[in-house]
Amino acid sequence: SQKIEQNSEALNIQEGKTATLTCNYTNYSPAYLQWYRQDPGRGPVFLLLIRENEKEKRKERLKVTFDTTLKQSLFHITASQPADSATYLCALGNYGQNFVFGPGTRLSVLP
């Protein structure tokens, strides 16, 4: 069955450093992958989309990579700020099919 793993449950980093979150999957061949941010008690909010034929996407301080050989996506936040503290979810998708979400990684950026 499909399995998606993200970092250990929680990741703590110092303000100003780069946070790197991982999303690994097995028994699945997604056509695209999305990253979402979720704050406590709120619904997830879309951040970035990357397709299987793309290696890297950037948006402001965010960068995502997608390696279909390794079955892995990396999500980077550069120059991290305490306001970046949240849970980050990866979601794998195929056209005409439902998303499958990972368990999420809780990121804490310490001042």
Place this chain on the structure above:
Amino acid sequence: GAGVSQTPSNKVTEKGKYVELRCDPISGHTALYWYRQSLGQGPEFLIYFQGTGAADDSGLPNDRFFAVRPEGSVSTLKIQRTERGDSAMYLCASSPGRDAPYEQYFGPGTRLTVT
């Protein structure tokens, strides 16, 4: 414009009771999804509507769960004979469709507690 809204924001009910959770998607979005999320977990797919029809209900855990979207807009998730294990955050999301990698717009969720 208005985002996805869900009501109520919190619902506490006794074991065995019936509950209805409502979702109002973004106007014009034909795709509507229901998810269930437990603490420390990602959203778990329940059901997907394309327009008025339930195109995929493979995520519904059992026949106590049912959802409708009669006019292709507002949707209601219905849970009969609630059990304590049904306690979770129920999220609704909408998107323009499912035939492209559209982002999903989530509502704030309904926190259901079954006592």
